[in-house]
Amino acid sequence: MRILVVTGCPLARSAFQSLLTEREDVEALWIEECKNPEGYTARLGEADLALVADCTSLDAVLAAIRACKASGEVRVLVVTGDAGETVLRQYFQAGADGLLLKKSLESELTAALAALLHGAKYVSASLASEFAARYLTEPVAIAVKPSGEALTARQKEIIRLAALGHTSREIGDQLGISPKTVETHRTRLMAKLGLSSRAELVEHAMQHGLLPAPAG
Known part of the structure; x- marks a missing residue:
């Protein structure tokens, strides 16, 4: 996924940088100043999600939310320290x-x-x-567990090749990465998807269109 972070707080910038840069499912990350709308609106067409941290004034945060939504399809997640109903209602x-x-x-x-x-x-x-139900018209997720669907193209290819029985060295040769990196990716992916065997990996790959279903 491609994420744009909009914040005016150096501490928030550092926290997001630390949390997001090591994630395997983050393909690109941009962190822009809330007070510089020209900077972050230029990135919105490339992003899947925008994270807006309310480290500045309420008006600045609301303006950032509206600017992100006005750009088109980008989804906006607000990270806030204020649980007051008045402020939350304005964000929604x-x-x-x-x-x-x-x-x-x-x-x-x-x-x-x-x-x-x-x-x-x-x-x-x-x-x-x-x-939440008073202000959101779409389905609301409360404490959703991480989904195995949001995988990068490389992660899906590793699953597909592993399900086909390729060794880590063969997968690494095809993807231009080391066998050790392949092993690390595969171990993390299986844990993320809740899989414990190659049979389960094959079943997952077929269910998600990474392998053709058996004929007949």
Whole structure:
């Protein structure tokens, strides 16, 4: 996924950089200043998701949300430290697709990203679902578990080749990476997808269109 982070806080920039740069499913990451709309609006056409951190004034955050939504298809997740209903209502009404409390950032970020990528709304588990239902018209995901669907093209290819029985060296030769890197990717992918054997890997690959289903 391609993520644009909009924030005016150096600490938030550092936190997002740390959390997102090591993720295998993040293909590209841009971090732009909230006070510089020309900088982040230029990136919106390339991004799948925009994360807006409310480290600046309420008006600046609302303006950033509206600018992101006005650009087209990008989904917007607001990361906030304010759980007050008045502020949260304004975020939703401005067009936010999800709301993640800062205290839950590390534990719920994967779930929030997965929900938005699959077209759902998201609110942190510590917020009442009744509140979310008053302001969100699409399905709301509360504490969604990470989905195995949001995989990069390379991750899908590793799954496909492994399911076909290729060795780590053969996969590495095809993808231009080392066998050790292939092993690391495969181990993490199987854990992420909840798979424990090659038979389960093959079944997953067929269910998700990475391998043809058996004839007859």
